Amino acid sequence: MSNERDRLANEALEDPFAGVDFGELELSLYRPRTLFSVILSWLVAGMTFLALVPLFAVLWMLIWRGGQKLSLALFTQLPPAPLQQGGGFGNAILGTVIMVGIATLITVPLGIFTAVFLAQAKDSKLAGAVRFAAKVLTGFPSILAGVFVYGAVVLTTGGYSAIAGGIALAILMLPTIILTSENAISMVPAKIKEASIGMGATGAQTVWMVLLPTAMPGILTGVMLAVARAAGETAPLLFTALFSNYWLTTSNGVDLMRPTASLAVLIYNFSGMPFANQVELAWAAALVLVVIVLITNLIGQIFSRQQVQQ
Amino acid sequence: MATISAQTKGREEVAGWNPGQIWHPPTQGQCWFDKAFRRLSFAFAAFTILLIAWLVLEIAIKAVPAFREYGLGFLRGTTWDPNKAQYGILPEIWGTLYTSLLALIIGSAFGVAAAIFLSEGYLGEVVFKTLKVFNLHFKPVWRQLPERLELLLKNLIELLAAVPSVVYGLWGLFVVIPMIRPAANWLHAQFGWIPFFSTDLSGPGILPAVFVLSIMILPTITAISRDALVSVPPKLRMAAYGLGATRWETILGVLLPTASRGIFGGIVLGFGRALGETMALAMLVGNANRLTVSLFSPANTLAALLANSFPEAGPKEIPVLMYAALVLLAITLIVNIIGALVLERAATKGEPR
Numbered sequence: 001m002s003n004e005r006d007r008l009a010n011e012a013l014e015d016p017f018a019g020v021d022f023g024e025l026e027l028s029l030y031r032p033r034t035l036f037s038v039i040l041s042w043l044v045a046g047m048t049f050l051a052l053v054p055l056f057a058v059l060w061m062l063i064w065r066g067g068q069k070l071s072l073a074l075f076t077q078l079p080p081a082p083l084q085q086g087g088g089f090g091n092a093i094l095g096t097v098i099m100v101g102i103a104t105l106i107t108v109p110l111g112i113f114t115a116v117f118l119a120q121a122k123d124s125k126l127a128g129a130v131r132f133a134a135k136v137l138t139g140f141p142s143i144l145a146g147v148f149v150y151g152a153v154v155l156t157t158g159g160y161s162a163i164a165g166g167i168a169l170a171i172l173m174l175p176t177i178i179l180t181s182e183n184a185i186s187m188v189p190a191k192i193k194e195a196s197i198g199m200g201a202t203g204a205q206t207v208w209m210v211l212l213p214t215a216m217p218g219i220l221t222g223v224m225l226a227v228a229r230a231a232g233e234t235a236p237l238l239f240t241a242l243f244s245n246y247w248l249t250t251s252n253g254v255d256l257m258r259p260t261a262s263l264a265v266l267i268y269n270f271s272g273m274p275f276a277n278q279v280e281l282a283w284a285a286a287l288v289l290v291v292i293v294l295i296t297n298l299i300g301q302i303f304s305r306q307q308v309q310q
Numbered sequence: 311m312a313t314i315s316a317q318t319k320g321r322e323e324v325a326g327w328n329p330g331q332i333w334h335p336p337t338q339g340q341c342w343f344d345k346a347f348r349r350l351s352f353a354f355a356a357f358t359i360l361l362i363a364w365l366v367l368e369i370a371i372k373a374v375p376a377f378r379e380y381g382l383g384f385l386r387g388t389t390w391d392p393n394k395a396q397y398g399i400l401p402e403i404w405g406t407l408y409t410s411l412l413a414l415i416i417g418s419a420f421g422v423a424a425a426i427f428l429s430e431g432y433l434g435e436v437v438f439k440t441l442k443v444f445n446l447h448f449k450p451v452w453r454q455l456p457e458r459l460e461l462l463l464k465n466l467i468e469l470l471a472a473v474p475s476v477v478y479g480l481w482g483l484f485v486v487i488p489m490i491r492p493a494a495n496w497l498h499a500q501f502g503w504i505p506f507f508s509t510d511l512s513g514p515g516i517l518p519a520v521f522v523l524s525i526m527i528l529p530t531i532t533a534i535s536r537d538a539l540v541s542v543p544p545k546l547r548m549a550a551y552g553l554g555a556t557r558w559e560t561i562l563g564v565l566l567p568t569a570s571r572g573i574f575g576g577i578v579l580g581f582g583r584a585l586g587e588t589m590a591l592a593m594l595v596g597n598a599n600r601l602t603v604s605l606f607s608p609a610n611t612l613a614a615l616l617a618n619s620f621p622e623a624g625p626k627e628i629p630v631l632m633y634a635a636l637v638l639l640a641i642t643l644i645v646n647i648i649g650a651l652v653l654e655r656a657a658t659k660g661e662p663r
Contacts, residue, residue, distance in 0.1 A: 234588070235613070
């Protein structure tokens with residue numbers, strides 16, 4: 001018995017891996033499970049790059065077809081009538097800027113105050129409900145914002161206007177601003193806030209002089225993202241601001257209660273026209289719109305880099 | 311009290327320092343400002359909830375006349391004829407669900423694949439293998455490289471969502487449709503007996519709309535799925551590798567099931583986005599009041615119907631369109647609430663610790 005044990009021990013000493021099949025351990029593509037893993041890895045990589053193809057295809061087409069048409073006249077002239085050559089979309093750029101501006105003026109105070117409430121009364125029932133409402137509003141179809149504003153503003157004021165368009169855009173910007181600002185405010189380290197309260201500042205002073213300035217980069221990121229989204233929205237403007245072939249200015253200043261042109265609606269209207277000149281203008285307008293949106297996004301990214309990390 | 315004031319007074323004299331000017335209890339005005347600030351932020355927060363209620367009520371009240379006239383038969387009717395005052399939105403409801411579901415299948419396959427690719431350290435492997443191929447030594451300079459690449463790809467995918475939908479519509483109209491038309495017509499000629507290919511693609515149709523729609527919902531799904539995959543506790547992954555599982559046995563057997571709730575929430579939110587998407591569909595789906603399963607046939611969706619009919623609608627048609635808007639609102643609200651609830655539960659108790 002002891003001899004047997006010695007023999008086994010000696011054998012193990014001579015070749016500790018006697019019973020192991022090394023082929024079994026090797027990472028080999030002939031083995032189905034390894035092959036499966038490698039194939040799926042390549043598949044996933046391929047699908048990721050395939051998903052990015054449309055982005056570059058769209059950008060390439062915009063530069064190629066829109067870039068040809070690009071000139072200074074586009075930014076200063078009015079949209080052409082059918083069969084007319086030349087023209088531009090100066091009024092549409094101005095209209096987009098004005099309506100996004102109106103929407104920003106409405107949503108920034110509303111959104112930041114709401115975010116302050118959410119960050120301060122974190123666990124209250126109302127805060128939970130508001131947060132949930134904002135999340136649901138993020139996925140709210142943009143066309144329904146247009147339908148709502150048509151019923152609530154256009155029908156009561158009696159006509160399509162830049163104000164109505166701005167309000168419709170504001171509904172779409174609000175949830176983004178609330179959620180990103182709340183996130184930015186709650187990222188402010190608790191010790192900074194507690195130090196302020198400990199020095200005897202009132203709640204409002206703490207928010208106004210400590211929390212908001214510290215959270216400002218994060219809040220600005222949210223505002224920029226919301227502005228970028230609003231600038232590209234078409235559906236809510238279709239029947240709130242409608243479209244116009246003329247400037248907003250009248251003999252007595254800027255009139256915000258008139259139908260207003262916007263880049264997005266111009267692209268939509270002109271893309272369906274059977275005239276080559278209009279289609280070319282639609283491509284050029286799309287290039288300008290995408291450049292505006294991407295630059296706004298980029299500014300948001302730069303702000304987000306400056307954000308305080310907890 | 312007296313001693314303290316005497317001490318402060320002494321210091322004041324010494325350093326020219328007047329504490330009375332630096333600190334003081336909040337004045338009347340500051341207390342008032344504080345109170346007003348609190349009230350205002352409360353009021354604005356409550357307004358957000360009231361806004362949703364107002365949205366729903368406004369659309370519902372404006373839809374009442376149409377509801378009285380057409381009742382629930384509106385949902386089953388298949389004709390849309392303002393001249394005869396006959397309205398039905400079954401084809402639009404079907405079109406909305408059909409295009410969104412198809413887009414969801416494509417979008418979530420690619421979206422989840424991209425999420426896996428961007429969260430499993432593939433790029434690190436690529437970087438190290440490239441270095442090895444070129445026989446370079448690893449330098450600390452490159453330590454950040456895989457992470458940077460991952461971030462770059464993630465931002466590029468998010469840029470897909472930043473392109474306005476009307477621009478995708480323009481691209482679809484002038485690039486995608488001419489590109490896929492020969493293939494679609496060949497499929498129709500060869501396999502016309504399959505219901506999906508039963509018509510030819512003569513212009514706008516379901517397939518180009520689905521194609522563009524899936525591009526638009528992909529970033530949502532990728533972003534949320536990636537967050538869910540990244541937040542899987544590392545020890546689960548380590549344990550699976552330690553047991554000898556291959557990378558994909560780990561992904562399919564451990565990571566995806568653990569992150570499934572977050573991924574599902576992302577897919578539901580993507581579905582909500584697809585249901586409500588307007589411009590790309592209004593431009594690409596063809597606006598034909600048709601009930602069809604053919605991928606190449608023109609059709610219509612609720613949002614596209616609203617976008618196309620509202621600007622020219624007469625006073626009699628407005629309540630009908632409001633009714634259609636109410637149906638769209640109901641569908642998207644239900645889907646979005648489910649998505650938000652699923653994600654909330656995934657965030658609180660989804661992952662075992």
